[in-house]
Amino acid sequence: MTNLISIENLSMTYGSPARPILSGIDMSIAEGEFVCVLGQTGCGKSTLLRLVLGSEQPTRGQVLVDGERHLRPDWTRGYVPQKYALFPDRTVLDNITFGPEVREFNLFTRMMPRFFRRRRELRMHAMDYLMRIGLREADATKYPDQLSGGMQQRVAIAQALMTQPRILLMDEAFSALDPGTRRDMQKLIRQLWRDTRTTVLFVTHNTQEALSMATRVVVLAKEDPAHGSRVMLDMALNQPCREDEMPRLIAKVEGVCGSSRDPESALFSGEELPDKILL
Ligand SMILES: Nc1ncnc2c1ncn2[C@@H]1O[C@H](COP(=O)(O)OP(=O)(O)O)[C@@H](O)[C@H]1O
Numbered sequence: 001m002t003n004l005i006s007i008e009n010l011s012m013t014y015g016s017p018a019r020p021i022l023s024g025i026d027m028s029i030a031e032g033e034f035v036c037v038l039g040q041t042g043c044g045k046s047t048l049l050r051l052v053l054g055s056e057q058p059t060r061g062q063v064l065v066d067g068e069r070h071l072r073p074d075w076t077r078g079y080v081p082q083k084y085a086l087f088p089d090r091t092v093l094d095n096i097t098f099g100p101e102v103r104e105f106n107l108f109t110r111m112m113p114r115f116f117r118r119r120r121e122l123r124m125h126a127m128d129y130l131m132r133i134g135l136r137e138a139d140a141t142k143y144p145d146q147l148s149g150g151m152q153q154r155v156a157i158a159q160a161l162m163t164q165p166r167i168l169l170m171d172e173a174f175s176a177l178d179p180g181t182r183r184d185m186q187k188l189i190r191q192l193w194r195d196t197r198t199t200v201l202f203v204t205h206n207t208q209e210a211l212s213m214a215t216r217v218v219v220l221a222k223e224d225p226a227h228g229s230r231v232m233l234d235m236a237l238n239q240p241c242r243e244d245e246m247p248r249l250i251a252k253v254e255g256v257c258g259s260s261r262d263p264e265s266a267l268f269s270g271e272e273l274p275d276k277i278l279l
């Protein structure tokens, strides 16, 4: 396997005076890996994902994709942010088809018959994703504010998948979903990953979720408050992770995270949990 993502001596600080968030992160991710990033709230998981996306640049070090630095997001990287961000004035179906439409057509080529043919194709394709993420046909014409938080998040996932990115970046993408839907989405993402061999970087604070999905688990944590988080554990997993191995691996990961609780299974409200409960 060749390296697709190389994170080299990456450090990130915010604010003035500079507050270190990440310090000296080194990580190589090969094409086709499914990497879950774990760590306590505030340890810099979302920051790391944004640096790989290219929407932010590191204070030190670099992120290379295929050996090159990327200074802004592009279609090679699909991104599902922690807070879903759909276009409020577009229907569900138009939200899902937005990416490929913008990618394939500009203002002028949108006038051509080819656009309308392709649009019909994309809408059929989007309908397929809509069903796979567990929404109904009737939801296709709804607007985001007519959907629950969990349903909006599922649309955001379909939106990212529609562009068939080489790298899929997901930031706590399942935390607003109820447990049943969450398990279905875990299966769907695993299935898509198996079918397409997309490289996945998946942030979660749910250890069990990470162990049941990933081929590799990376834990970020701070060794001391003067420095940012570092990679404290980088562990390849047997595939699939055996049920009888779970308790030992959960203990190992959570020993490094400094947390032995899974806030979601202990206190599930169906909506995203406030940060203070996750600490
Ligand atoms: N744009 C920003 N400006 C200033 N501080 C930020 C910014 N983004 C994140 N932070 C801070 O960086 C730290 C890590 O944040 P984040 O990457 O969101 O952590 P996590 O996703 O692990 O919960 C937090 O203390 C957060 O407040």
Ligand SMILES: [Mg+2]
Pocket: 045, 046, 047, 082, 171, 172
């Ligand atoms: Mg985060």
